[in-house]
Amino acid sequence: KAGVTQTPRYLIKTRGQQVTLSCSPISGHRSVSWYQQTPGQGLQFLFEYFSETQRNKGNFPGRFSGRQFSNSRSEMNVSTLELGDSALYLCASRAQENIQYFGAGTRLSVL
Amino acid sequence: QKEVEQDPGPLSVPEGAIVSLNCTYSNSAFQYFMWYRQYSRKGPELLMYTYSSGNKEDGRFTAQVDKSSKYISLFIRDSQPSDSATYLCAIGTNAGKSTFGDGTTLTVKP
Numbered sequence A: 001k002a003g004v005t006q007t008p009r010y011l012i013k014t015r016g017q018q019v020t021l022s023c024s025p026i027s028g029h030r031s032v033s034w035y036q037q038t039p040g041q042g043l044q045f046l047f048e049y050f051s052e053t054q055r056n057k058g059n060f061p062g063r064f065s066g067r068q069f070s071n072s073r074s075e076m077n078v079s080t081l082e083l084g085d086s087a088l089y090l091c092a093s094r095a096q097e098n099i100q101y102f103g104a105g106t107r108l109s110v111l
Numbered sequence B: 001q002k003e004v005e006q007d008p009g010p011l012s013v014p015e016g017a018i019v020s021l022n023c024t025y026s027n028s029a030f031q032y033f034m035w036y037r038q039y040s041r042k043g044p045e046l047l048m049y050t051y052s053s054g055n056k057e058d059g060r061f062t063a064q065v066d067k068s069s070k071y072i073s074l075f076i077r078d079s080q081p082s083d084s085a086t087y088l089c090a091i092g093t094n095a096g097k098s099t100f101g102d103g104t105t106l107t108v109k110p
Helices: none
Strands: A004-008 A010-013 A021-023 A031-039 A042-050 A055-059 A064-068 A074-078 A087-094 A106-110 B004-006 B012-016 B018-027 B031-040 B045-052 B055-058 B062-067 B071-076 B085-092 B097-102 B104-109
Touching: A004 A087, A010 A021, A021 A087, A021 A106, A021 B045, A031 A074, A042 A064, A074 A087, B004 B085, B012 B018, B018 B085, B018 B097, B018 B104, B031 B062, B045 B055, B045 B062, B071 B085
Parallel strands: A010 A106, B012 B104
Antiparallel strands: A004 A021, A021 A074, A031 A042, A031 A087, A042 A055, A064 A074, A087 A106, B004 B018, B018 B071, B031 B045, B031 B085, B055 B062, B062 B071, B085 B097, B085 B104
């Protein structure tokens, strides 16, 4: 079974731009969660989608948004990028049990 | 106070040593206990998970959960340089919420 796939792996953007990251979960997994990971803050929960509905949300500004499609693939969008948005963005999928499987991440650098 | 507190490290041990990585948690509702290993510039990889108090063994790795003390540990026997990574504990509820520790960086020196 293929794992969680995230694209692109690396992104370089400038302040003020927007970015869209993509995540394809493990086949059969309907829940997709997004996390931001930085050296100083660890893993910070962004949001979780289940069956195209946002089910949980972390404490991030409205510039961070997401969606999930009927095939469970998910996208995350960050608008008006700031320098502090530079991070590794991780997507995780899970089945009914609360065991999450992570993708390799998208490393975003904002210049 | 954080819901999950992980021993911060970093930890440096000689090859062959026994390593103990530890986390405490505050919410009794947590029912899933997981350990992830993350190599530099990679995503976290699920190492082990358990639902109950007691020990669970997988090769050189043993996960231990003590629900009465709200304490979880990961033991690595005969540690190898390839075990050098950051280890994250994660604790979850039936509602689908997982909370992660900040990670402990382990270096195993040959």
